[in-house]
Amino acid sequence: MRYIKLGSTGLDVSPIALGCMTYGEPDRGHPVWSLTEERSRPLIKQAIEAGINFFDTANMYSQGSSEEIVGRALKDFADRDEVVIATKVRHPMRPGPNGAGLSRKAIFAEIDHSLRRLGTDHVDLYQIHRLDNATPIEETLEALHDVVKAGKARYIGASSMHAWEFSKLLHLQRQHGWARFVSMQDHYNLLAREEEREMLPLCADEGVGTIVWSPLARGRLARANDAATGRSASDPFADMLYTEESSDRAIIDAVAAVAKNRGVSRAQIALAWLRHNPVVVAPLVGASKPSHLDDAVASLEIELTEDEVAELEAPYTPRADFQGVSDDAELARISARIGIRPAAA
Numbered sequence: 001m002r003y004i005k006l007g008s009t010g011l012d013v014s015p016i017a018l019g020c021m022t023y024g025e026p027d028r029g030h031p032v033w034s035l036t037e038e039r040s041r042p043l044i045k046q047a048i049e050a051g052i053n054f055f056d057t058a059n060m061y062s063q064g065s066s067e068e069i070v071g072r073a074l075k076d077f078a079d080r081d082e083v084v085i086a087t088k089v090r091h092p093m094r095p096g097p098n099g100a101g102l103s104r105k106a107i108f109a110e111i112d113h114s115l116r117r118l119g120t121d122h123v124d125l126y127q128i129h130r131l132d133n134a135t136p137i138e139e140t141l142e143a144l145h146d147v148v149k150a151g152k153a154r155y156i157g158a159s160s161m162h163a164w165e166f167s168k169l170l171h172l173q174r175q176h177g178w179a180r181f182v183s184m185q186d187h188y189n190l191l192a193r194e195e196e197r198e199m200l201p202l203c204a205d206e207g208v209g210t211i212v213w214s215p216l217a218r219g220r221l222a223r224a225n226d227a228a229t230g231r232s233a234s235d236p237f238a239d240m241l242y243t244e245e246s247s248d249r250a251i252i253d254a255v256a257a258v259a260k261n262r263g264v265s266r267a268q269i270a271l272a273w274l275r276h277n278p279v280v281v282a283p284l285v286g287a288s289k290p291s292h293l294d295d296a297v298a299s300l301e302i303e304l305t306e307d308e309v310a311e312l313e314a315p316y317t318p319r320a321d322f323q324g325v326s327d328d329a330e331l332a333r334i335s336a337r338i339g340i341r342p343a344a345a
Contacts (some may be wrong), residue, residue: 001051001082002300006084006281007182008207009155011124013084015275015279016296017054017211019284023069024062034062035288037069043287044073048083050297056211056284057184058088058129059110062119071118086125087114087308088159090132102132106141111152127185132162138172145178157211163198170206183209188280189244190251190270190312194319196277204279212274215283217242221270222295224256225249236266250315258308264298271299273312 003012022033025041035043045056055074057066060338067087074083089110092100100106115121128149132140144156158181159165166184184203188195189212216222220242240250245252252266259269274280285296304312 001297003053004281005209006125006155007203007209009182009209010183011084011155013054014052014283015282015300016052017056017086017245017282018052018282018293019213019286020044020055020057020066020070021061022067022286022288025058025069026062028065029062033288035067037072038070041073041076043290043293044070045077046290046293047287048074048077050293052293052297053078053082054084054282056086056088056125058091058127059074059093059114059117060088060091060129063093063114064340067114067117069174071120075119080120085118086127086157087118087123088127088129089114089121090129101135102128102136102140102143104139107140107143107147111147115152122152122154124154125157125183126155127157127159127183129159131165137169138176141169141178142176145173145176145270149178155179155182157181157185159185159213160187163202166199167202170208181208183211183281184291185211185213187214187241188212188274189215189217190221190255190316191248192319193313193316198279200279210277210279214241215285216267220248221252221255222265222267225252229264231233247255247315247317251291251312254312254315258304258311262302264302265295267292267295268299268302269304269312271296272302273309274302275300276304276309 001014004015005011006013022035023044024034025036026034057069057070059067061067074080074085089107090100090102093110098105098109111126114123126144128140128144147153148156156179158169170180184199186195186199189211192214200210218241255266255269259266262269271283274283285292287293287296
């Protein structure tokens with residue numbers, strides 16, 4: 001494994017990050033595709049043995065169960081000083097006031113809850129899991145700065161928002177001397193390339209590393225057009241993200257053609273394409289089978305030619321902007337599942 005720096009920091013991370021939303025007790029998360037601790041641990045161990053040192057979870061994944069499972073596995077299988085643990089804050093965690101959001105009170109409470117569940121005294125990357133428009137952004141940014149200064153997080157990061165919003169946050173952090181965001185978790189793949197317009201150039205200019213969520217478009221880039229999985233049949237959020245544009249089939253077919261010519265899997269080609277953009281530090285790979293990790297690691301050895309990149313990119317057509325379109329609906333879905341009313345956004 002060849003490690004790389006996270007953005008302009010000195011932090012060494014693997015160019016594959018293990019996305020840990022899959023790991024969580026089904027009765028606390030997604031009954032169809034969440035994996036129990038017994039089924040999760042071998043995959044986390046496999047990732048470590050492959051050299052992956054970057055693990056991303058969130059407090060809301062299976063209502064804290066993901067953090068618990070990941071924390072215990074890393075304690076048993078890894079050296080804490082070698083792994084990079086990332087988690088997130090923002091979404092609803094409990095009913096009643098202050099159970100969600102990015103207020104100073106919520107951030108200070110949730111970092112302690114996350115540390116307890118993870119079984120560590122600090123996280124390496126603490127990320128805001130979308131913006132909270134009900135809280136003054138200065139309050140959020142100063143609270144995150146204080147979390148870093150308290151030693152509970154080494155770095156802070158953000159996730160999907162408009163580029164102008166992220167630029168404003170970075171400006172405020174610079175103006176006040178607060179700890180700056182070192183990473184941006186973005187929705188980016190061959191079926192969703194709108195971030196190439198503004199967000200990715202902004203991150204490149206600011207030295208912010210990009211961590212990609214849904215790098216395989218919820219599995220669409222790893223299987224045939226007419227194939228389905230248990231998760232795809234029970235994932236309403238995916239229906240918000242991907243509306244079956246007419247060009248999607250052409251893109252998926254192009255991935256299949258390049259993969260066939262090389263004699264590798266579709267997933268390897270789709271993941272290798274992401275590295276064509278130098279601002280991408282690591283895709284978040286959600287592995288529910290050993291083969292998913294095998295494909296992710298194997299993709300690091302693939303260098304696509306200019307002709308292959310052109311073949312993969314040619315069918316793309318502009319899409320509706322994800323930011324602000326589906327997040328409120330997803331927040332409502334999360335809140336409904338755990339029986340609470342989301343904070344105003």
